[in-house]
Amino acid sequence: MVTSQPGPTPAHTPDPTGPELAASASASASASASAEASPLLSVHSALVLLIGVLLGVLVGGLTYLDGNSSVASVLAGAVATGAAVPVLHRLIG
Structure with a gap:
């Protein structure tokens, strides 16, 4: 029976974008996700109701x-x- 021996483990390759760019990319992704999410009701509608x-x-x-x-x-x-x-919609408007 032939057993294969594991080869050398590859060294950890750094993120090609760098830690600074990765952090800024994740921050901008979360900011754009929160900007896209709009509230169910506006403040005016919630107050009137x-x-x-x-x-x-x-x-x-x-x-x-x-x-x-x-x-x-x-x-x-x-x-x-x-x-x-x-x-109330007309008065508070």
Whole structure:
């Protein structure tokens, strides 16, 4: 049986771009990736929706405390949110 003996192990070859260029390339790649990722909502949209939902919860809670059923309270809150969002969009715009 013939056994082959392992040859000499190759020396580590340095990165052809050099450590400085490799670091700057990875930094620019992460910067371009974060620049491409846009937020789901703009700050304006998030603020309008947040205030609209808060107004809807307030109206629904006050309707429930007035003695109406929970279904009527949820419906009143949903209507208040739906009415408040376009108005807030124009006011905050």
